[in-house]
Amino acid sequence: MARSSSAAVPTVRDVARLAGVSPGTVSKALNGQGQLRPETRSRVQAAAENLGFRPNQLARSLLSGRTYTVGVLTSDHFGRFSMPLMEGIEDSLGACHVSTLLCDGRGDSIREQHYVTELLNRRVDGIVVTGRRTDARPSLGRLPVPVVYVLIRSAASHDLSVTYDDRQGTELAISHLLAVGRTHIGYVGGPERHLATRTRREATDDALRAAGLTLRSTDVLIGEWSEAWGRAAAALMANRPRGQRVDGVFCASDQIARGVVDGMREAGIAVPEETSVVGFDNWDVMTEASRPPLTTVDPCLSKLGQFAASQLLNAIEGRELGSGTLLLPCELVVRDSSVPVLTRQAEAASVA
Amino acid sequence: MARSSSAAVPTVRDVARLAGVSPGTVSKALNGQGQLRPETRSRVQAAAENLGFRPNQLARSLLSGRTYTVGVLTSDHFGRFSMPLMEGIEDSLGACHVSTLLCDGRGDSIREQHYVTELLNRRVDGIVVTGRRTDARPSLGRLPVPVVYVLIRSAASHDLSVTYDDRQGTELAISHLLAVGRTHIGYVGGPERHLATRTRREATDDALRAAGLTLRSTDVLIGEWSEAWGRAAAALMANRPRGQRVDGVFCASDQIARGVVDGMREAGIAVPEETSVVGFDNWDVMTEASRPPLTTVDPCLSKLGQFAASQLLNAIEGRELGSGTLLLPCELVVRDSSVPVLTRQAEAASVA
Numbered sequence: 001m002a003r004s005s006s007a008a009v010p011t012v013r014d015v016a017r018l019a020g021v022s023p024g025t026v027s028k029a030l031n032g033q034g035q036l037r038p039e040t041r042s043r044v045q046a047a048a049e050n051l052g053f054r055p056n057q058l059a060r061s062l063l064s065g066r067t068y069t070v071g072v073l074t075s076d077h078f079g080r081f082s083m084p085l086m087e088g089i090e091d092s093l094g095a096c097h098v099s100t101l102l103c104d105g106r107g108d109s110i111r112e113q114h115y116v117t118e119l120l121n122r123r124v125d126g127i128v129v130t131g132r133r134t135d136a137r138p139s140l141g142r143l144p145v146p147v148v149y150v151l152i153r154s155a156a157s158h159d160l161s162v163t164y165d166d167r168q169g170t171e172l173a174i175s176h177l178l179a180v181g182r183t184h185i186g187y188v189g190g191p192e193r194h195l196a197t198r199t200r201r202e203a204t205d206d207a208l209r210a211a212g213l214t215l216r217s218t219d220v221l222i223g224e225w226s227e228a229w230g231r232a233a234a235a236l237m238a239n240r241p242r243g244q245r246v247d248g249v250f251c252a253s254d255q256i257a258r259g260v261v262d263g264m265r266e267a268g269i270a271v272p273e274e275t276s277v278v279g280f281d282n283w284d285v286m287t288e289a290s291r292p293p294l295t296t297v298d299p300c301l302s303k304l305g306q307f308a309a310s311q312l313l314n315a316i317e318g319r320e321l322g323s324g325t326l327l328l329p330c331e332l333v334v335r336d337s338s339v340p341v342l343t344r345q346a347e348a349a350s351v352a
Numbered sequence: 353m354a355r356s357s358s359a360a361v362p363t364v365r366d367v368a369r370l371a372g373v374s375p376g377t378v379s380k381a382l383n384g385q386g387q388l389r390p391e392t393r394s395r396v397q398a399a400a401e402n403l404g405f406r407p408n409q410l411a412r413s414l415l416s417g418r419t420y421t422v423g424v425l426t427s428d429h430f431g432r433f434s435m436p437l438m439e440g441i442e443d444s445l446g447a448c449h450v451s452t453l454l455c456d457g458r459g460d461s462i463r464e465q466h467y468v469t470e471l472l473n474r475r476v477d478g479i480v481v482t483g484r485r486t487d488a489r490p491s492l493g494r495l496p497v498p499v500v501y502v503l504i505r506s507a508a509s510h511d512l513s514v515t516y517d518d519r520q521g522t523e524l525a526i527s528h529l530l531a532v533g534r535t536h537i538g539y540v541g542g543p544e545r546h547l548a549t550r551t552r553r554e555a556t557d558d559a560l561r562a563a564g565l566t567l568r569s570t571d572v573l574i575g576e577w578s579e580a581w582g583r584a585a586a587a588l589m590a591n592r593p594r595g596q597r598v599d600g601v602f603c604a605s606d607q608i609a610r611g612v613v614d615g616m617r618e619a620g621i622a623v624p625e626e627t628s629v630v631g632f633d634n635w636d637v638m639t640e641a642s643r644p645p646l647t648t649v650d651p652c653l654s655k656l657g658q659f660a661a662s663q664l665l666n667a668i669e670g671r672e673l674g675s676g677t678l679l680l681p682c683e684l685v686v687r688d689s690s691v692p693v694l695t696r697q698a699e700a701a702s703v704a
Contacts, residue, residue: 069453069474072454080432080435083432083435086454086456087456090454090455090456097470099453099455099470099474100453100454101421101451101452101453101454102424102438102442102452102453102454103442103451104438104439104442118449118451122421122451226640226641227641228640228641255637255641259641285607285637288578288580289578289579289580289607289611
């Protein structure tokens with residue numbers, strides 16, 4: 001299709017001509033302002049509809065001082081953690097007719113600075129900053145519009161960050177492993193440099209201690225965020241003499257957990273009969289393809305996005321934004337990788 | 353941080369006061385227009401910088417008739433096919449200082465219509481429509497701004513759609529299987545209702561015919577887009593008597609291919625020694641975790657996004673947009689799942 005020239009877009013003047021009124025009257029009629037006879041107002045509305053006239057939102061924004069636009073600055077290359085987050089952000093903003101201007105800073109501070117300038121030039125009402133990890137990132141500094149950090153945290157305490165509660169999520173996983181009768185629990189993490197790896201190990205340690213158990217250092221395996229690492233970790237665990245083997249494993253990601261499940265099966269250890277495995281992320285691609293499907297901690301990223309965006313909208317409307325880090329709870333999703341058949345039979349019996 | 357009031361944003365008046373000139377002079381100085389003494393211009397520039405003044409892009413847009421904003425309407429819930437596409441779209445647009453307003457229509461025509469109205473109200477310069485599949489979708493109709501469909505196709509022939517060449521991608525896969533010495537080739541597809549499943553089967557058939565071979569109907573397995581289906585298909589293929597088994601499999605997705613590779617291994621068939629497997633998508637999560645890593649067809653979605661956005665930019669600048677469907681070539685990425693050791697040794701020998 002050849003581009004229609006912009007002359008084809010109907011203007012206030014076109015509406016005025018068709019309705020037989022002045023352009024000023026069109027404006028009053030469509031904004032619901034001023035003293036007009038009802039029949040004039042409806043004649044103008046009919047003319048506007050007839051021509052497919054759309055009031056110019058730019059002109060409106062200049063008057064109201066709001067653009068009903070929020071910038072979203074991500075460093076996640078539109079990755080899989082951003083997706084559910086973005087869905088939640090859009091749910092909140094869309095309900096208030098606020099559009100999102102998306103910028104991918106790609107973790108490069110020069111790109112980010114460029115985008116922040118661009119967003120401010122475009123007079124966004126606020127900015128959401130997000131990224132793939134929960135680790136702290138440098139603050140964008142004090143800007144003339146409110147800023148909320150989500151998933152990723154700002155290193156500056158005067159900023160508001162909203163992320164999920166990693167410790168509480170870990171507690172859900174460990175309580176579940178204990179509830180299904182596991183007593184010797186191991187932890188398989190990603191790289192040591194990531195906050196998630198360290199927080200989940202510490203929380204595992206604390207939760208076991210609270211139950212009168214210990215997380216032995218030989219049962220802590222730190223590596224990568226990959227299935228291959230999960231398989232390698234399973235092989236290490238399977239190589240131990242039977243009496244020294246873990247009977248429950250908490251993995252810091254679903255990719256690792258899937259690798260652990262595959263590695264255990266290939267080493268002849270039955271999951272969940274002999275060993276229960278719990279992951280983290282609730283990433284369908286991993287949980288569903290795993291044999292058996294994975295029990296996992298869901299960080300509820302979509303809710304996180306919704307909540308962060310609603311905080312930003314409140315601030316745009318003039319309410320206090322708050323500061324520091326808000327932690328939202330995770331949820332446990334139980335599937336087949338963690339519940340031994342014996343436990344299930346006992347549960348069925350107690351229900352019957 | 354409490355929200356700074358909008359009064360904190362410096363205006364043209366503030367700059368004028370600090371520089372000791374009129375607001376009109378500030379405007380001329382910062383737009384590089386009008387007759388001004390160089391020292392006046394630099395005094396205004398220094399004052400603007402000092403105050404952190406940003407010219408109001410809304411006011412500029414009202415004058416130029418362009419908003420330097422493009423709407424992206426997706427039906428992919430920010431899924432994994434949208435992500436590389438978006439990266440490419442942003443590469444093209446960002447280089448021209450055009451921002452993207454992202455809308456997730458979620459495949460719901462009422463949501464979509466709402467967003468299109470919203471985008472037109474916001475005076476976007478153009479719209480990109482995308483989705484997760486190559487199947488045709490209803491046209492948005494003739495809009496006052498140019499529209500490009502990418503990945504997904506418009507059902508209307510007057511629209512411009514840009515997608516990848518499924519037939520050519522399939523030909524790459526089949527030529528490769530033939531080149532490594534395979535002569536009995538099977539095809540494992542997703543659901544019949546998806547264009548990709550049908551196109552890749554037909555192209556497999558044609559490519560084999562051109563090589564003097566046949567795609568037997570018993571070697572065509574149609575199912576789902578999942579690893580579980582790939583494993584089931586592998587079990588079916590492995591159950592055949594040895595003389596009737598395929599020695600090469602082209603799978604319509606990497607998820608299927610990974611399942612086929614796992615299923616073959618578990619049935620005692622060595623990949624790639626006995627059977628070569630090729631996937632489609634080049635999705636790292638699947639290709640890297642697979643044992644062995646997957647040879648696959650890369651639809652080059654990022655390039656697709658870049659190309660579609662550059663076509664849209666051309667149309668925004670007044671050039672003819674064109675119509676119909678443009679197909680961009682796929683690329684073959686060779687990894688270990690397809691090249692039998694014997695072939696590799698022969699190649700090494702011929703190089704030596």
